[in-house]
Amino acid sequence: MITSTDPSGAAGIPLTVPAGIDRAAHHRMDEAWLAAAWSHPTTRVFVVSGGQALIDDTADGRTELVMTPAFEAPVTEKHRYFLGTDEEGVRYFALQKDALPGRIDQSARPAGLREAGALLSARDAALMAHAVALENWQRLHRFCSRCGERTLIAAAGHVRRCPACGAEHYPRTDPAVIMLVTDDRDRALLGRQLHWPAGRFSTLAGFVEPGESIEQAVVREVAEEAGVTVGEVRYVASQPWPFPASLMLGFTARATSARIEVDGEELHEARWFSREELAVAFASGEVLPPSGISIAARLIELWYGKPLPAGVPR
């Protein structure tokens, strides 16, 4: 049962905090408005390709998306995604292309969202997450799931329309639950997946199945992966995770049993850690923390009570 929302759980991760972008969805079908917005001198455009965009370090030590005015980008782009406007009225677009443009200067470099999300401002991280999610969806949904015909892009990247049967297809987002489970001794249950590097432990996670509530998914996944039963489930925060199309829904959950029996398929190993045991394991290098961008790190920190050691992006 969801008992409360803890907004403090969203602090510290660019992908979970307000981004200052109004998606302005009502403009997506308005071709005249989009054309005017595209040619406006303050409009900013970045290229997304294969989940990557160009990022650059600023003189004052920040990292930002490399964006150009629209007039520097081709005008007739089919894969032009309108992403929204900010508080100053600046309009943002992403262009999906087969390759990123040549480096604008020496320091600009291509980066995926796992790396860039931890470096960019909340605004830029949100813009990139939106563009990467649309690109992933466009790439994987070129044909109509109703009749098999090739579909056409519409609504500034947010719809694909079938010319044969008229079906409209919308970007999908797949809900996944990610949960920090604690026991009656306030120890945390962390697991290691088969394909992870040795020592990497994190929270348990899994996809919500059809016909299932997210609370039921938390209970089922913990039981399936670790053999532990949980009672109280508490929602904390969410995070877009467009790899390719997930939304991570973060929870804390209270175990009602302690015996661990990993499934051996998703989880290779799972252990209960006290805060002291985890601190010792971090210090010795026996345990590596999850990637800093991940909501998993934030969930563990909420319980751990302080920032985790810097993780290695994965």
Ligand SMILES: [Zn+2]
């Ligand atoms: Zn169709």
